[in-house]
Amino acid sequence: MKTPLPKPPKAYKNLEFLNGPEARLFRMMAEFIEPQSRFRKQSIRDTIVFFGSARIKPRKEALAELKKVESSVSRKKRPTKQMLQELRDARVQVEMSRYYEDTVELSRLLTQWSKTLDRGSRFVVCSGGGPGIMEAANRGAEKAKGRSVGLNISLPFEQFANPFISPELNFEFHYFFMRKFWFVYLAKALVVFPGGFGTFDEFMEVLTLLQTGKIKKKMAVVLYGPDYWNKVVNFDEMVRHGVIGKTDLDIFKIIDSPEEAFKYLKKWLRQHYVD
Numbered sequence: 001m002k003t004p005l006p007k008p009p010k011a012y013k014n015l016e017f018l019n020g021p022e023a024r025l026f027r028m029m030a031e032f033i034e035p036q037s038r039f040r041k042q043s044i045r046d047t048i049v050f051f052g053s054a055r056i057k058p059r060k061e062a063l064a065e066l067k068k069v070e071s072s073v074s075r076k077k078r079p080t081k082q083m084l085q086e087l088r089d090a091r092v093q094v095e096m097s098r099y100y101e102d103t104v105e106l107s108r109l110l111t112q113w114s115k116t117l118d119r120g121s122r123f124v125v126c127s128g129g130g131p132g133i134m135e136a137a138n139r140g141a142e143k144a145k146g147r148s149v150g151l152n153i154s155l156p157f158e159q160f161a162n163p164f165i166s167p168e169l170n171f172e173f174h175y176f177f178m179r180k181f182w183f184v185y186l187a188k189a190l191v192v193f194p195g196g197f198g199t200f201d202e203f204m205e206v207l208t209l210l211q212t213g214k215i216k217k218k219m220a221v222v223l224y225g226p227d228y229w230n231k232v233v234n235f236d237e238m239v240r241h242g243v244i245g246k247t248d249l250d251i252f253k254i255i256d257s258p259e260e261a262f263k264y265l266k267k268w269l270r271q272h273y274v275d
Helices: 021-041 059-074 081-114 133-143 176-186 197-211 226-232 235-240 246-251 258-274
Strands: 047-051 124-127 148-153 170-173 187-192 220-224 253-255
Touching (some): 021 170, 081 124, 081 133, 124 133, 197 220, 220 258, 226 253
């Protein structure tokens, strides 16, 4: 008599199937349903999202790196081109580190204020969960003894969950589009610090959704740092060339200090979502 075969795994426990191309739809759905479930359990009603470069360092770290490079260059009678380039890069990092520190302060101010509203479940700081500006946003919230969200993405480099995210609100996504959905779905305000391709991708998509009316709710959008944004994007020229309308510039506001940004966002959020 033949021995009975062992029971095969149920479909929802079959990892080979779940990780294969046929189950892609299930994986997409999981990245929608699991965060939704967790946000509800944690009473997260709305967020203030921070976008910005993963490469911007804290001032202390940037200054230490500059000192190290300067020391290396000073020991050489004839520094190489590469060494001089490293020196220029280190100086730029120190200059850009102001945005890390400003992010920490703005996030701290917003979190401190949000804690006075509905037991801190309103306007929770949300970042992409990684290093740089993302880390600074979560760091500022922790500094104010508040919670913050990290919507991380699996990448082959650069991205890791920073240690300042609230553990119960730490997420890891595979699909960029589903991560973007959760950025926008809960957001009542967006603050965009200097960044590269990823920041532009996220920021421009939100601008498009607001411009075309796909986002029905009110959303405040702040571009932080005119020194950066006015150099890298010429919005006035886009208007002049007729590719956007002049009223499209009303979608966002350019601001240059944590205090000014906090004052603007607090007033805007009170007007549209609190009072």
